[in-house]
Amino acid sequence: MNIILLEAVECQEDPVVLIGRRAEHIVKILKCEKGDWIRAGIINGRMGMAEIIDVRRKYPFQVVVNTHFDTSPPAKNPIDFVLALPRPIMLRRILSQAASLGVGTLHIVNANRVEKSFWESSIIEEGLFREHLLQGLEQAQDTVVPEIVLHRRFKVFIEDFLPCIISRYRYRLFAHPRSSRGLGTFFTAAEGGRVLAAVGPEGGWVDYEIQKFEEHGLHGFSLGPRIMKVDTAVINIHGRLMAEVERLHENL
Amino acid sequence: MNIILLEAVECQEDPVVLIGRRAEHIVKILKCEKGDWIRAGIINGRMGMAEIIDVRRKYPFQVVVNTHFDTSPPAKNPIDFVLALPRPIMLRRILSQAASLGVGTLHIVNANRVEKSFWESSIIEEGLFREHLLQGLEQAQDTVVPEIVLHRRFKVFIEDFLPCIISRYRYRLFAHPRSSRGLGTFFTAAEGGRVLAAVGPEGGWVDYEIQKFEEHGLHGFSLGPRIMKVDTAVINIHGRLMAEVERLHENL
The missing domain is CATH 2.40.240.20 (Hypothetical PUA domain-like; domain 1)
Structure with a gap:
């Protein structure tokens, strides 16, 4: 603390x-x-x-x-995540780490490769997010609790919810190992703005989900050939995005 | 796996x-x-x-x-770390995560704020690094075990060892919350090269250590006002460095 x-x-x-x-x-x-x-x-x-x-x-x-x-507490970073629901032990770790890093909002979504039982875990059923988020804030010396939004149906999230918020984001991305583009290739325009980054479940997004992301204006990026655990991937992507965002901010 | x-x-x-x-x-x-x-x-x-x-x-x-x-296994990243010895549970996690990210070498050093008992833990005494490193490789689909080097005396590390390897690195950095420079400010020259990044213990490097780093040509950088756990910091810094390194590589 x-x-x-x-x-x-x-x-x-x-x-x-x-x-x-x-x-x-x-x-x-x-x-x-x-x-x-x-x-x-x-x-x-x-x-x-x-x-x-x-x-x-x-x-x-x-x-x-x-x-x-x-x-005033430190500003949140201009980065929100969409995260396919991971297993509960991983989710707890990510909640605390995301809070400590200064992530704004975390949209937790269902996906084809999310195990159904994860939605029945006590952390989800009882909404026990707050204690893990507070641990992250206590670590980082922040007071502002990140927003956590649950989306139990991927189709409803992508077709009904996402279109309502997408205009907030200048950069709209999803992690996809088979993409040919690195994350940096999206940040060449020297334009600041919020970032939305979607991170899939173990095993990745399925083709239907990739197609839906693309239909709704998100671009796939790859982090290279290494397969990371979800918590490592989230922190790694957040670090890369912060490097891009800060560089753009300096150039503005 | x-x-x-x-x-x-x-x-x-x-x-x-x-x-x-x-x-x-x-x-x-x-x-x-x-x-x-x-x-x-x-x-x-x-x-x-x-x-x-x-x-x-x-x-x-x-x-x-x-x-x-x-x-061939995937190439390692051009990034090595100096890490003040963290508590054993944290070290195990960092070893596995560093291996999965593709870190080259991890120099584990003593520092003023490292608890002495950490050097007596079984993972250090018996050198039980390999199983954690292999877990990271199994996760990432890599075969090459990162090098782990122990330095039980900071003074010997910084005065005798570091000068022998420093010329390998184009970018020589240490994390220091009171620094006024962000990480990105060091990567403006569009010159590729290896990076050495030093990450302190909980509570940070003491003034003597900071002075020694500076005497030996390392530059302090800050990640902003948030205090991160050491494992979060390592992955976050690695992500930021990869963004810089990949951008330089594209510009070369």
């Missing part, structure tokens, strides 16, 4: 009493005492510092703070 | 009998039968296909194959 995140409802007035995981972290890992200052912020709100005014060490720990939130 | 890897000593003549993890994978996950063909290769050697000529299902499984290795 590089920042302690508070719910807006918790910090309507000072002092704020922290309990549970956050209090334990402050006492046991950060080893803070009364008078110390720690980085903190309001979920989806401003961030800054909190002054510890009391540490109650009788279990369960309580840490009492006064908050000083005077800074 | 997207490729079955064989030791050179195993496949001096056909047929080859596979046992253990690989045989189980072929029988249980790939559900192969006699007559099927699977992707396979020799560790640090050529790759291609193997024809299954017998499957012995009595436990422990045995799979008998004839090999046809006629392809």
